[in-house]
Amino acid sequence: MAWWPFSKRREPQLAAHPTGDRGMLVFSHTSEVIRAEKVLKEAGRPVRVMGPPPEIQSGCDLVIEIPIIEELNILKVLEQARLAPLEVVPVSGPLLKPVDLCHVKDFGRFLMVRAANMKLTVDKETRTIVNVSGGGCPDVPYLARELVGRPLDGAPRPRDLGHTLCGYALELAFQEMVRRCS
Amino acid sequence: MLLVVGTVPDAAFPVVEGKAELAGGRLLVAGRDIPVNRGTAALLAAAAATLKYCRRPSPVACLAGDIGTGQGSRRLYEYLVNTLPDRKFGVICFHYLQPDVDWHNRVLFAVQEMQPRPLLIADAGFMYVAKMSGQAAEYDLFTPDAGELAFLADETAPHPFYTRGFILHDDNKVPDLIARTFEHHNASRYILAKGETDFLADSGGILATVAEPRIDALEAIGGTGDTLTGITAGLLAAGLDLKAAAVLAARANRLAGLLAHPTPATQVGEIIAHLPRALEELRISN
Numbered sequence: 001m002a003w004w005p006f007s008k009r010r011e012p013q014l015a016a017h018p019t020g021d022r023g024m025l026v027f028s029h030t031s032e033v034i035r036a037e038k039v040l041k042e043a044g045r046p047v048r049v050m051g052p053p054p055e056i057q058s059g060c061d062l063v064i065e066i067p068i069i070e071e072l073n074i075l076k077v078l079e080q081a082r083l084a085p086l087e088v089v090p091v092s093g094p095l096l097k098p099v100d101l102c103h104v105k106d107f108g109r110f111l112m113v114r115a116a117n118m119k120l121t122v123d124k125e126t127r128t129i130v131n132v133s134g135g136g137c138p139d140v141p142y143l144a145r146e147l148v149g150r151p152l153d154g155a156p157r158p159r160d161l162g163h164t165l166c167g168y169a170l171e172l173a174f175q176e177m178v179r180r181c182s
Numbered sequence: 183m184l185l186v187v188g189t190v191p192d193a194a195f196p197v198v199e200g201k202a203e204l205a206g207g208r209l210l211v212a213g214r215d216i217p218v219n220r221g222t223a224a225l226l227a228a229a230a231a232t233l234k235y236c237r238r239p240s241p242v243a244c245l246a247g248d249i250g251t252g253q254g255s256r257r258l259y260e261y262l263v264n265t266l267p268d269r270k271f272g273v274i275c276f277h278y279l280q281p282d283v284d285w286h287n288r289v290l291f292a293v294q295e296m297q298p299r300p301l302l303i304a305d306a307g308f309m310y311v312a313k314m315s316g317q318a319a320e321y322d323l324f325t326p327d328a329g330e331l332a333f334l335a336d337e338t339a340p341h342p343f344y345t346r347g348f349i350l351h352d353d354n355k356v357p358d359l360i361a362r363t364f365e366h367h368n369a370s371r372y373i374l375a376k377g378e379t380d381f382l383a384d385s386g387g388i389l390a391t392v393a394e395p396r397i398d399a400l401e402a403i404g405g406t407g408d409t410l411t412g413i414t415a416g417l418l419a420a421g422l423d424l425k426a427a428a429v430l431a432a433r434a435n436r437l438a439g440l441l442a443h444p445t446p447a448t449q450v451g452e453i454i455a456h457l458p459r460a461l462e463e464l465r466i467s468n
Contacts, residue, residue: 031251051344061340105401110446112402117329117342121402121446130447133220133404134329136306136342138278139250141221142191144404148219148449163250164280165343 023068024052025078025085031163032083033062034171038159039081040064045074049168053091062165065091102176111180115172116165120147122177127152137164152181183270184241184419185300186229186412187262187308188222188277189254195247197254197261202226202243204234207455211243218451220405222277225305225412229275231457232416232434241416242271248280255280255307263288267295274300275415276308277408281341286311290320301418304370305411313368314340321370323424325411328356328377335359337366356381357388372424374414376407380432382425389425392432395440403439405450410435413457434460 027033033049040047048065064085066074071088078084103114110130112121118140121131128151132144139162147155158171186202200212209216209227218227222245229241244262248254258279266289274293286308293302303323304312312318313334326334333342335358356375360383363369372389375381378401379393400406413434417427437460442453 029251051340107399107402107446110402112446114329116345117327117333119402119404123447131402131404131449133402133406134327136278136281136308136310136330137250138189138191138221138248138252138255138280138307141189141219141223141278142249144220145191145217148404163252165341167250169343 021068022091023066023071024050024089024091025064025066025074026052026087026089027063027083027085029163030062030165030168032085033064034159034162034168036064036078036081036083036085039083040074040077043077045070045077047074062168102173104176104180111177113173113177113180115176116169118166118169118173120170120173120177122152122181124181127181129155132170135166135170137166139163139167140170143167143170152178183239183272184229184233184415185244185269185271185274186222186226186241186277186415187244187258187274187279188225188306189246189248189258189279190216190223191221191249192247193249193251193254195245195254197244197246197257199242199244199261201240202230203240204230207451211245216245218454220450221306221408224405224408224450224454225275225277225415227451227454228409228412228435228457229416229419231454232413232431232461233420235458235461236416236420238416238420241419248278250280252280252282255282256285259285259289263292266292269296270298271296271300273303273415273419275303275305275411276312277411278306279308279311281307281311281314283311283315286315287317290315290317301424302370303411303415303418305408310341312370316367318368318370323372323374323414323428324370325374325376325407325414327407328375331356331359331363331373331375334368334373335362335366337368357383360388372428374410374428374432376410376432380410382428382432390429392429392436395436397436397439397444399444399446399448400436400439402446403444403448403450403453406435406439406453409438409450409454409457430464433464437463
């Protein structure tokens with residue numbers, strides 16, 4: 001009955017994840033990726049932070065996945081923010097997807113949120129950040145020093161101070177903590 | 183002698199090498215006062231306290247300031263490449279460094295020139311890069327927490343941030359994750375997995391577990407994994423074999439935690455202060 005004009009149209013089934021319409025912005029440093037993501041999301045651009053393909057991995061890396069068709073507009077936004085990428089590369093294979101699950105542990109007075117390998121703990125009564133744990137990149141002790149003892153609402157954001165994937169993971173934990181404590 | 187390599191969260195801190203000594207809860211390295219909060223300072227403080235208790239020489243620290251830009255780590259990598267081949271250390275513990283595969287490989291080449299070859303421990307960023315490089319088997323001990331173990335077990339993940347969702351970091355799965363880590367050649371000779379239960383394993387399977395005393399609050403306290411690695415490194419440098427050092431360290435770390443009566447707001451320095459007493463209680467009980 002495929003010819004019957006009133007039959008419900010079936011959604012097309014994708015044989016594979018399409019890859020031809022995406023590109024990635026490569027920056028010299030992870031901290032630039034974090035800032036660029038913030039700028040682009042604030043500008044309403046549909047971008048995602050992802051892991052680079054193996055051929056351009058050097059260590060603690062992130063790239064920004066973009067719809068390649070919006071490359072020009074995205075570069076204009078970045079140019080205004082003085083955040084020019086090193087290069088824009090078409091995506092030819094699957095990119096690594098960051099961990100997107102947060103785990104929560106309630107200690108009663110204290111609440112701990114874990115994102116990937118980073119954990120943030122807050123005193124629920126005072127809304128003070130009491131501990132940062134996990135992680136292995138050198139900005140973790142730095143972020144801990146800047147965050148611990150500060151109120152959740154007045155603390156600097158990990159995305160503004162962090163430079164690495166661990167810093168980015170802590171930002172995700174921070175966001176979840178803010179959501180749960182609001 | 184033990185060498186600890188890592189970073190401190192101060193961008194202006196130069197590359198420094200010197201004895202690490204504890205004085206009234208303060209950590210002193212080459213005359214510099216380093217706050218013991220978490221990270222490499224916590225590891226060093228725990229190692230120094232352990233070696234002091236064992237009446238052995240203080241650990242040597244090789245440090246640089248890095249707040250995540252990688253600049254200090256690269257200076258430290260370069261220093262190690264230039265100096266390690268002519269040095270003699272029984273144990274080297276690599277810790278918070280910015281992962282960089284190229285620099286890691288150059289440091290490993292320098293270590294391979296050392297005579298005799300030291301025991302190698304890797305934790306934190308240096309463990310990440312050791313796995314990324316495909317050279318994990320060159321190391322004697324990795325000390326991952328549950329999330330980091332899931333990363334080691336995921337043969338495709340270049341960082342814990344990208345560990346695939348089906349590889350859950352769940353304490354119940356630790357033996358499976360350890361087996362998978364060895365299966366894909368991403369393990370050191372031994373793995374000490376830190377968590378609700380601490381697991382020591384080699385390629386043959388689980389060798390020992392330590393689950394008592396159980397203190398839930400320790401999971402939230404930044405630096406408690408670093409102290410476990412530091413105690414293990416100290417005991418290894420004091421002459422224990424790796425299995426004995428890891429098991430005793432796991433017990434001492436937990437007992438020091440218990441003695442501190444911690445809450446999730448406790449800071450790791452308060453736990454390190456109880457480490458000598460924990461080691462003494464374990465010695466007496468044995």
